[in-house]
Amino acid sequence: MAGAFLRRLGQTVFVLFGISVLVFAVFFATPGADPSARIAGRGASPETLAAVRHEYGFDRSMPVQYAMLMKKLFITRDLASFVDRGERVIPEVLHAAPVTMSLVGGAAVIWVFASVLMGTLAAATRGSLLDRVLMIAGLIGISLPVFWLGEVVNLFTQSRLHHSWAFSWVPGLGYVPFSTSPIGWFKALVLPWCTLAVLFVGIYGRVLRADLVATMQEDFIRTARAKGLSPARVLLRHGLRTSMVTFVSLFGLDFAQLVGGGALLTEVVFGLQGVGRLTYQALANLDLPLVMATVMYSAVFVVLANALVDILYAVLDPRVRDGR
Amino acid sequence: MSEVLLEARDLTKTYGGGGLLSRRRRARPALDHVSVSVSRGETLGLVGESGCGKSTLGRTLLRLHEPDSGEVFFEGRDIIALSAGDMRRLRPEMQMVFQDSYAALNPKRRIGALLAEPMRVHRRRAGAAWTPAEIAERIDELLDLVGLNRTHLQRYAHEMSGGQRQRVNIARALMLSPKLIVADEPVSALDVSIQAQVVNLLVDLQQRLGLTYVFVSHDLGVVRQIADRVAVMYGGVIVELGDTDTVLHRPAHPYTAALLDAVLDPHLPFRRRASAPPVVTGADSDIGCRYAGRCANVAPLCRQRRPELGGQDGRMVACHFPLA
Amino acid sequence: MDAEAVLDVRDLRVGFGRGVDLVDGVSFSIAPREILGLVGESGSGKSLTSLAIMGLIPAPGRVGGQIGFRGTELLALSEAERRALRGRRIAMIFQDPMSALTPVYRIGWQIAEQIRAHLDLSRRPTETRVLDLLSAMGIADPRRVASAYPHQLSGGLRQRAMIAMALSCDPDLLIADEPTTALDVTVQAQILELILRLRDEFASAVLLITHDLGVVAQIADRVAVMYCGRIAERGPREAMFGAHARVHPYTAGLLGSIPRLHGPRVARLAAIPGSPPNAALRPPGCAFSPRCAHASARCDTPPPIVPLGDAHEIACILPAVAAEPDHV
Numbered sequence: 001m002a003g004a005f006l007r008r009l010g011q012t013v014f015v016l017f018g019i020s021v022l023v024f025a026v027f028f029a030t031p032g033a034d035p036s037a038r039i040a041g042r043g044a045s046p047e048t049l050a051a052v053r054h055e056y057g058f059d060r061s062m063p064v065q066y067a068m069l070m071k072k073l074f075i076t077r078d079l080a081s082f083v084d085r086g087e088r089v090i091p092e093v094l095h096a097a098p099v100t101m102s103l104v105g106g107a108a109v110i111w112v113f114a115s116v117l118m119g120t121l122a123a124a125t126r127g128s129l130l131d132r133v134l135m136i137a138g139l140i141g142i143s144l145p146v147f148w149l150g151e152v153v154n155l156f157t158q159s160r161l162h163h164s165w166a167f168s169w170v171p172g173l174g175y176v177p178f179s180t181s182p183i184g185w186f187k188a189l190v191l192p193w194c195t196l197a198v199l200f201v202g203i204y205g206r207v208l209r210a211d212l213v214a215t216m217q218e219d220f221i222r223t224a225r226a227k228g229l230s231p232a233r234v235l236l237r238h239g240l241r242t243s244m245v246t247f248v249s250l251f252g253l254d255f256a257q258l259v260g261g262g263a264l265l266t267e268v269v270f271g272l273q274g275v276g277r278l279t280y281q282a283l284a285n286l287d288l289p290l291v292m293a294t295v296m297y298s299a300v301f302v303v304l305a306n307a308l309v310d311i312l313y314a315v316l317d318p319r320v321r322d323g324r
Numbered sequence: 325m326s327e328v329l330l331e332a333r334d335l336t337k338t339y340g341g342g343g344l345l346s347r348r349r350r351a352r353p354a355l356d357h358v359s360v361s362v363s364r365g366e367t368l369g370l371v372g373e374s375g376c377g378k379s380t381l382g383r384t385l386l387r388l389h390e391p392d393s394g395e396v397f398f399e400g401r402d403i404i405a406l407s408a409g410d411m412r413r414l415r416p417e418m419q420m421v422f423q424d425s426y427a428a429l430n431p432k433r434r435i436g437a438l439l440a441e442p443m444r445v446h447r448r449r450a451g452a453a454w455t456p457a458e459i460a461e462r463i464d465e466l467l468d469l470v471g472l473n474r475t476h477l478q479r480y481a482h483e484m485s486g487g488q489r490q491r492v493n494i495a496r497a498l499m500l501s502p503k504l505i506v507a508d509e510p511v512s513a514l515d516v517s518i519q520a521q522v523v524n525l526l527v528d529l530q531q532r533l534g535l536t537y538v539f540v541s542h543d544l545g546v547v548r549q550i551a552d553r554v555a556v557m558y559g560g561v562i563v564e565l566g567d568t569d570t571v572l573h574r575p576a577h578p579y580t581a582a583l584l585d586a587v588l589d590p591h592l593p594f595r596r597r598a599s600a601p602p603v604v605t606g607a608d609s610d611i612g613c614r615y616a617g618r619c620a621n622v623a624p625l626c627r628q629r630r631p632e633l634g635g636q637d638g639r640m641v642a643c644h645f646p647l648a
Numbered sequence: 649m650d651a652e653a654v655l656d657v658r659d660l661r662v663g664f665g666r667g668v669d670l671v672d673g674v675s676f677s678i679a680p681r682e683i684l685g686l687v688g689e690s691g692s693g694k695s696l697t698s699l700a701i702m703g704l705i706p707a708p709g710r711v712g713g714q715i716g717f718r719g720t721e722l723l724a725l726s727e728a729e730r731r732a733l734r735g736r737r738i739a740m741i742f743q744d745p746m747s748a749l750t751p752v753y754r755i756g757w758q759i760a761e762q763i764r765a766h767l768d769l770s771r772r773p774t775e776t777r778v779l780d781l782l783s784a785m786g787i788a789d790p791r792r793v794a795s796a797y798p799h800q801l802s803g804g805l806r807q808r809a810m811i812a813m814a815l816s817c818d819p820d821l822l823i824a825d826e827p828t829t830a831l832d833v834t835v836q837a838q839i840l841e842l843i844l845r846l847r848d849e850f851a852s853a854v855l856l857i858t859h860d861l862g863v864v865a866q867i868a869d870r871v872a873v874m875y876c877g878r879i880a881e882r883g884p885r886e887a888m889f890g891a892h893a894r895v896h897p898y899t900a901g902l903l904g905s906i907p908r909l910h911g912p913r914v915a916r917l918a919a920i921p922g923s924p925p926n927a928a929l930r931p932p933g934c935a936f937s938p939r940c941a942h943a944s945a946r947c948d949t950p951p952p953i954v955p956l957g958d959a960h961e962i963a964c965i966l967p968a969v970a971a972e973p974d975h976v
Contacts, residue, residue: 219747227762228735238750318797373832485923515689520905520919549907586837588862589909
């Protein structure tokens with residue numbers, strides 16, 4: 001187990017290295033384009049261009065350029081934006097990250113609990129009215145665009161019903177750091193959480209139900225019943241426990257892409273200065289250093305989440321542990 | 325002894341073990357220097373328990389698996405050395421029938437299309453493609469041979485019984501008039517009464533078409549019914565080889581004797597065993613005889629030197645202390 | 649109801665929804681410490697019969713008739729009462745011990761789970777009991793097996809663990825559904841030997857469900873042959889096997905289909921023509937008549953159960969046929 005863990009960690013580092021090389025190649029080593037012009041932004045003066053060229057080592061060899069860039073990204077962390085008058089981009093990303101993490105983490109807790117509940121209930125009552133209602137509700141959740149849902153939530157809680165007893169507690173749009181006020185943090189995020197989670201509750205609930213229904217046809221479920229176990233125990237300890245594999249792999253991917261900037265729409269609608277929004281602004285301004293930083297940041301998350309999912313697999317299924 | 329159709333020399337095959345990131349322990353060979361020959365028109369039975377290498381040998385004889393080393397001569401040509409194109413042109417001569425009659429048939433195509441497929445993808449020996457009329461004629465001929473009728477052509481695999489599906493698989497294997505058929509447990513998944521029908525069919529077809537069979541099975545009774553000679557495999561090697569009745573009635577290898585002793589023959593009732601056969605404890609030996617760990621007659625020599633397959637033509641045995 | 653019997657099944661009917669009865673009037677009984685072999689091909693209804701006894705027929709199944717267990721009518725019990733019996737007094741083992749054990753839990757945990765579900769034992773005695781059971785199955789290192797996951801064991805060890813689990817609460821009846829079909833012959837012999845020995849040590853009656861007449865001939869005390877949801881024949885093993893036995897034409901056909909390992913080799917096996925019918929297409933009279941060499945017009949009405957001698961009965965109008973016709 002420990003060996004497998006270390007091996008997986010080694011692979012992760014290797015993949016991250018590969019991604020960094022790829023990012024470097026795409027932004028700086030594309031033939032026929034001058035990267036300094038792109039970094040300096042539109043309409044930069046010749047002096048700025050020369051400064052950029054020197055600072056990034058574009059007059060030197062490729063490996064040196066790569067090393068200098070990585071140093072700027074990870075060690076000195078002084079990669080600066082020229083579009084944004086020399087604003088350092090790493091602190092910007094580090095500032096946006098907690099916002100996105102809070103948003104996505106909270107939503108994930110909600111969607112995991114709600115979808116497990118929903119999928120299990122639907123599978124347990126398969127074919128019943130409750131099953132159908134839950135599955136249709138899931139489908140509706142999947143079909144609601146998150147920006148629309150967010151705007152509707154805002155419409156009610158920020159303007160129409162803001163002064164009614166139900167929503168008077170809702171603060172204005174924006175983020176409150178957890179360190180400033182845990183309660184304020186919670187109040188500011190609870191509606192964005194729910195909004196973001198709705199889509200995923202629908203998907204995960206339906207996926208889990210399908211997996212669970214298939215698992216309940218397995219021979220070992222028949223054995224569990226033949227042992228005289230209660231239906232609840234058969235469903236939860238034997239059925240649900242072995243049905244979590246697809247769920248976990250989906251979760252790893254979704255969580256990673258959301259943290260890496262995929263929650264853009266939710267962040268925009270609720271006025272949260274997160275990574276998604278930052279990436280979007282960087283792209284809109286063609287702010288290359290910032291784009292690169294956010295791309296690296298999200299790549300790290302996707303890769304780490306994948307490694308985590310693999311480890312979770314091994315915890316969930318002993319067969320994976322033994323490489324079978 | 326009549327003309328040799330197929331001869332394998334010194335075949336060795338090891339599965340897995342590869343891959344830089346794999347941490348599998350040194351893999352045991354599925355085939356360990358196996359040599360065997362099959363005469364034209366005869367049936368060679370390959371028997372043994374799961375994991376003994378009998379299926380691997382059957383597939384390697386048709387080069388469905390590539391051996392790590394060794395040669396397979398089909399009508400005097402080493403097929404292992406053939407190019408992919410030459411091998412493909414030789415395929416019509418050698419066909420395979422599998423245990424799982426359902427998995428072997430594409431569930432989305434009608435039986436008629438499945439039967440026509442081999443003649444559509446292969447050309448005749450002269451090089452020209454078969455005409456649709458010829459294909460239809462051949463299908464009619466084979467339906468008659470295997471005991472199906474034209475109404476079956478419109479069906480899908482799931483609409484047929486296991487016995488009928490296996491007849492379809494046999495007919496499909498025969499479409500291109502092969503000389504050699506390797507059948508891997510072709511009747512093991514069938515009900516007893518259907519199993520007998522298919523065994524009879526295989527025997528009839530051999531007599532009418534002069535086919536050569538390699539018949540892989542764990543069922544000694546079925547093998548006795550169909551095979552002229554039988555090779556008993558254990559741990560990737562042939563431990564005994566000879567005329568079916570000689571091997572099965574006067575086994576020379578202790579493993580053959582143990583296999584025969586374990587068979588429950590309803591034609592010989594009231595033979596309640598005096599003592600239980602020994603529970604497998606010893607791991608298979610790496611240096612000496614593979615069977616030494618389970619053998620009742622084990623002697624020190626067995627753990628030191630591996631016995632070679634030797635003896636007269638009617639029977640060969642790989643044992644330092646043969647029983648007969 | 650036979651109060652002596654461990655299990656007394658009378659006129660059992662199992663069907664789904666509005667379909668025909670897939671098990672159609674099956675009756676048999678099992679005495680204490682007896683091994684009854686229930687033989688049939690696929691679709692004969694033998695597995696449905698066992699699931700009906702366990703009370704595990706899934707919705708929308710319906711079960712009719714009577715299932716007397718130690719004098720109690722099982723079909724009259726509530727679901728909770730049946731669950732208390734299940735795994736406690738009636739236990740079951742299945743064909744493929746790989747898929748029949750939950751892949752993500754250790755063997756010991758799975759056995760202990762059944763003990764905890766029925767017996768009021770604390771952790772230590774439960775642990776001891778698990779290890780004792782495993783060593784009673786002839787397992788040399790029960791600790792290693794208890795801490796292994798199912799995929800880490802060989803087929804034979806898995807089936808031993810499965811049997812240990814089934815016997816963990818000292819059941820009165822063990823239902824074994826094709827317990828050796830997925831195993832190699834040498835392992836099969838060991839498992840059957842184990843079942844024979846345990847019948848004496850644990851004093852369980854055994855309902856052994858199999859398609860394999862060889863298994864039945866080896867270890868059953870009595871045999872019931874099922875065909876298309878009905879009993880074709882039942883009787884003591886001695887009366888059904890051997891050169892002088894006289895049996896139902898279907899049983900004779902099954903025996904003829906099995907190649908001999910000894911004696912002269914026949915050119916062709918005496919196969920039964922056709923294939924076992926789908927219960928929905930069951931002919932009105934004797935279900936076997938379309939495939940029977942001896943069938944006549946009289947077979948168009950359901951055959952009576954005819955006694956042949958010492959507790960041996962067949963559902964056939966013929967005075968039975970030789971079990972080994974071309975063998976003297």
